[in-house]
Amino acid sequence: MPRNVSACAKVINIKRGSLTVIMTADLILGKEISQQIYGELDARIDRLKKNGITPGLAVVLVGDDPASQTYVRMKGKMCQELGMHSDTIIMPETTTQEELLARVSELNENPDIHGFLIQLPLPKHIDEQAVINSIDPSKDVDCFHPFNVGRMLIGEPEFLPATPAGVQQLLIRSGVKTDGKHVVVVGRSNIVGKPMAAMMVQKAIGANSTVTVVHSRTEDIGSITRQADILIVAIGKAGFITPGMVKEGAVVIDVGTNHIPDPAAKKGTRLVGDVDENVKEKASAMTPVPGGVGPMTICMLMSNTVHAAERAYERKCSQ
Ligand SMILES: NC(=O)c1ccc[n+]([C@@H]2O[C@H](COP(=O)([O-])OP(=O)(O)OC[C@H]3O[C@@H](n4cnc5c(N)ncnc54)[C@H](OP(=O)(O)O)[C@@H]3O)[C@@H](O)[C@H]2O)c1
Incomplete structure (x- = not known):
């Protein structure tokens, strides 16, 4: 079982006298993983401050x-x-x-x-x-x-773009094996899809994957997403990825953020991802929305800023 994920929830369903066990995905919680990274950043910020740099x-x-x-x-x-x-x-x-x-x-x-x-x-x-x-x-x-x-x-x-870097950290710190796995990225924006694909194909930790990118012009997207060991979705369409588009046991990362009408909510809307919540019955692990990729994006921005300050300090020392 991947590390750093919430305890596996198994839903036991009693259906007409027979016992059906429905597996539900482990949750990969960006909220918790980002706290771990902030703890590491605290130590680096302290070191910089001791050297007169904030x-x-x-x-x-x-x-x-x-x-x-x-x-x-x-x-x-x-x-x-x-x-x-x-x-x-x-x-x-x-x-x-x-x-x-x-x-x-x-x-x-x-x-x-x-x-x-x-x-x-x-x-x-x-x-x-x-x-x-x-x-x-x-x-x-x-x-x-x-x-x-x-x-x-x-x-x-020198830097990695914040959202894809956050996704990669979620995979690494949850113990998801990426080496040799088929990663399918849905979406090809300059901010998420393209850099995500470029990062996962690198000869590097948390990468070394075989990568396919699909987008709005791709024919029969489901036939490709069903091949994914790791499915990363960033298109901005609520509930676009349905259970039928996912391979049993895949790891699913939902980058999407969509506000949909919800009369029961205080604001009249609620935040959902690009992945239909029923996918949790197919996936082995999945990120929630909210609380998955979102908290990681800002965390990686902070991490990049600390890195930039460390590099500035190194340059000053070498003058
Ligand atoms: N959680 C976070 O921190 C975070 C950070 C960044 C983005 N996001 C969210 O992630 C989502 C994507 O953001 P983005 O900036 O990458 O969006 P974007 O610039 O609008 O790009 C969307 C991509 O999805 C593709 N697409 C749209 N409809 C599709 C369809 N029906 N089938 C297949 N592909 C489709 C588009 O294809 P074409 O290129 O062919 O048009 C495009 O490549 C949004 O919901 C955004 O709010 C979240």
Whole structure:
């Protein structure tokens, strides 16, 4: 049984006098695994502080998208909890590309900021890729700069993108064997699907897998997902993966976050993943939504920031 997962729940169902045992998946809990990683980060932050360095993260938010505001708040709060320095820079929706590039340039030069990110999506009039390209790669803790994407692809990463890195840590720390396994990634975005596939194919711990990527143009997706030993789903479609699309005993990682109407909920909506909850009767292990991949994403961002601060310290020492 994988390590670091919640105790296996077996549902015993008495059906017309006969006893049917339904296995339900072990839960891979990002909430718990992230706490373990935060414990390790505490020690690294203490070491840096003893050497006069407080890791610093800045987040730039352009506009007033409520979901982005929430993410930005969560990042600032986590920095505070870890005793890190954090800056939140809020710019109006009308910010021009030149103004944003000027901000990026300031952050590139600011010695108190070891890592920063521009919260996406940006308003339509701003060229997102041009802004990403202007970030100093040594401070690119989101790992979106082409330099860092390239390093990841050739197996010499400086940073790993937060969400795929979080998924990989969930697999490693739950004791899921990836070596030689068939990983199917559903979705091919630059943020999740593509880097996830690139990471799982590396000759590395928590990887060494045979990888297939499927997307909206793939024919008969189910025939491919049913071959997966490890199925990683990131498409943003509630309950898209049904039990019939999953192999018995597969490990299923649900990256999706979708708000669906729920009259019983206080807010009138609830958060669900891309995987139908009945998949738990087919999978051997599965991440819940919420409480699975979500907490790992912010945790890996913090980890990247601490790494950036350590590298800055090493550079200072070698001058
Ligand atoms: N928990 C977290 O921390 C976290 C972090 C990031 C993202 N997410 C969530 O993960 C989900 C995906 O995010 P994203 O940024 O990768 O989304 P995205 O940029 O919208 O990309 C979605 C991907 O899914 C594919 N897709 C859409 N409909 C499909 C279908 N019916 N069949 C097969 N493939 C389909 C798209 O294919 P095409 O390329 O062919 O269009 C695309 O590659 C979202 O729910 C997002 O909120 C969660």
